[in-house]
Amino acid sequence: MNILMLTPYLPYPLVSGGQIRTYNLLKNLHGKHTITLFCYIRKEKERQYIKHLEHFCSTIRVFKRRPVWTPQNILKSQFSFNPLLMTMYSSQELQDAIKQEIGTGKYDLIHAETFYMMPNIPKTTLPTILVVQTIEHLGYLEYTKRHKNPLFKPFLYWDVTKIKYWEEKYWKQATRLIAMSDEDRKYIRKRIPDVGPIDVVANGVDIDHFHEVKKQLTKDFIVLFVGTFKWLPNVEAVEYLVTKVWKKIIDRIPNAKLWIVGNSPTQRILDLAQGDPSIIVKGRVDDIRDAYKHANVLLAPVWSGKGTRYKILEAMATDTPIVATSLAVEGLGVVPGVQALVANDAQGLADRVILLSNDRQLAKTLAKNGSELVKKGYNWSSIAKKLDEIYIQVGSYGQS
Structure with missing residues (x-):
């Protein structure tokens, strides 16, 4: 399968859960699929780590993510229905690059890590797998409940409302969802009873x-x-x-x-x-x-x-x-x-x-x-095997 993978981080060095997950899946899927990786970096110095991933990917392109607390991000988030989380990861440059890439006609499916990468994908007939690494609105909701500044709380609650709306919208839009646990799968199904297939592809450890x-x-x-x-x-x-x-x-x-x-x-x-x-x-x-x-x-x-x-x-x-x-x-x-x-x-x-x-x-x-x-x-080889099977099923569906 030819796969276009979108991640909100460069999967190296291995300092966050998302980086650990993506790196090990790329490593274990190498040789089974041709994967093109488009991802965000926060600082230019991160480019030095691309070499650690080149063996696993046919092409890697990185895009600079805007800093979080910029006036542009805050104003766009405050005066639109886009949460701050989604605003940070929305990029015209990335959107144009994805549109051009899928226009080549060589891809069987798109693999997106996290819902806030989804707005960058143009309208397409390609099947899309959305990986729900965590249920974002629940994490932000609990943080907001415990936040001690009463003046800031209304802004946080409003942002949580927007996160929940878009998160659930993209759950419904994706061809297939991947959750981290059966508990997460059940939660998503309860929230959106008519959502498409949900697989559990857990995190692992080397x-x-x-x-x-x-x-x-x-x-x-x-x-x-x-x-x-x-x-x-x-x-x-x-x-x-x-x-x-x-x-x-x-x-x-x-x-x-x-x-x-x-x-x-x-x-x-x-x-x-x-x-x-x-x-x-x-x-x-x-x-x-x-x-x-x-x-x-x-x-x-x-x-x-x-x-x-x-x-x-x-x-x-x-x-x-x-x-x-x-x-x-x-x-x-x-x-x-x-x-x-x-x-x-x-x-x-x-x-x-x-x-x-x-x-x-x-x-x-x-x-x-x-x-x-x-x-x-929880060994990565068996976890990657399950993702490999999903790729084949979803990619074959896209070809039919």
Whole structure:
């Protein structure tokens, strides 16, 4: 199949969930399909990473995305029915390039990652696969509910309303949808009963890559938080961890250290560590395996957003015990008390971390069970095989 893939990011380096997903799917689909990649970059220096993808793609074209908080974006979002998220990723240059590309007549289908890439696709008879990496309006809604500035809230709620409208519109417009979990699939079907076929193609993890690095625990009890901070639910989660949970842990585990790892930590997150030597904001690390290598437990107090979380899969792939909210492990087949300890309040999360610090056998059992789960159901080769089958079905439909 000849496929035109559209992504809102360059799938390298592997610092966000979307980049990890797209890179590994491209890697595992190489040789089976001819893929042309059109994607956004934020900074010109990102062009240096194109070489890491050239082996997997026949052609790669990148387009500069406008910065978020420009007067143009804000005014267009405020005085139109386009949400800020969609305004950022709308580009006449990209639209013209896509129109010209599909005009060659060589493509069997279009693969779009995220609904906000869809407005760039011109009217076409080509079948379109839309990948729902996360249900965007739910993540932004939860963030808005917890936002503390009452003057800003009406703007946020209005933006959420617009996101929901367009997200559901493009769900209906796509030839086929791909969700990250069965829970997401059911939610979409409930919202839009007459939507077309929905497949589940979950996120995965490069198990061999993570198994190359073995555990090296230190004298400190390392509690690890992982997440890119360009994603609002991660910002919300780490703020909750520090302000609501951490004191309960450090009071009972004096040698505990909190490592906050992830791309683009905000100044607010950096400030959380001020005056507390037990909190270390590491930001982006060159190799995420080095963080898991020293971690006694991954703590994931996720309260909003949908999709599946790479941090959970990576923790299981590195034999790292997990303490998390129900939402953080949703859709992964995790049984509370078997592959992870689950709680949905600050005291419960703290208590379960403290329990693991005192019960090494429980920690080993959770790690072993998690490792078995991720090996069985979340390796990229089997996930890519499922996407390969969908490509063949959808592409064949477009030819009939």
